[in-house]
């Protein structure tokens with residue numbers, strides 16, 4: 274991964290550029306990195322705050338030969354890669370909140386957005402967007418983010434080289450991706466579960482169709498969250514916002 278790196282100064286969104294390059298036939302592993310995003314995209318149509326030269330704002334193009342319903346697995350692979358990279362470069366212990374938030378002290382340090390270009394039965398390309406808050410200070414955050422977002426430097430008490438983080442992250446992601454193509458999702462699932470905060474806990478999953486309250490049992494082979502409600506019924510949740518009980 275990362276043999277082709279496009280490094281941009283200021284863009285709308287690295288996802289947008291990645292979609293265009295993928296459509297034009299960019300090779301697997303192409304990476305787009307920006308210093309600043311003017312309209313960074315988050316999940317569920319939200320915005321992603323991406324100020325200049327403080328974070329890693331990056332999109333990676335992959336072309337795995339898997340059916341579209343398995344695409345969420347790539348999000349989980351990426352989350353494991355980010356945790357491993359942060360652990361290698363700091364003594365921090367980030368945790369994963371299903372599906373794709375990476376937290377430190379309960380606050381969000383990384384978000385992952387996976388988007389597809391696919392036919393009915395085949396993925397043409399998968400664009401993984403990774404936003405890591407690296408060197409922001411608390412004062413850099415708008416008020417509405419101060420309680421929910423953090424950065425590596427806030428948690429670590431010193432700045433971290435973004436170039437170094439990108440290098441280690443791409444190496445981890447490449448290793449995990451190869452493991453996945455070789456051995457399937459199971460070894461990744463075990464790693465993911467070892468970093469997950471939500472498993473075994475009571476939580477509320479807010480989905481488009483309503484809320485489910487219950488205990489998180491784990492994830493399926495496809496990376497789908499299983500929640501057991503008080504009547505013992507197990508729900509499969511594909512996409513939701515998760516709120517953990519305190």
Ligand code: BTN
Pocket residue numbers: 285286287288289310312313314315316317319321323329330331332373374383384385386402403404405
């Ligand atoms: C989330 O909502 O948690 C996902 C946030 C993903 C942000 C990254 S930053 C790089 C890439 N480009 C974007 O516009 N979004 C993703």
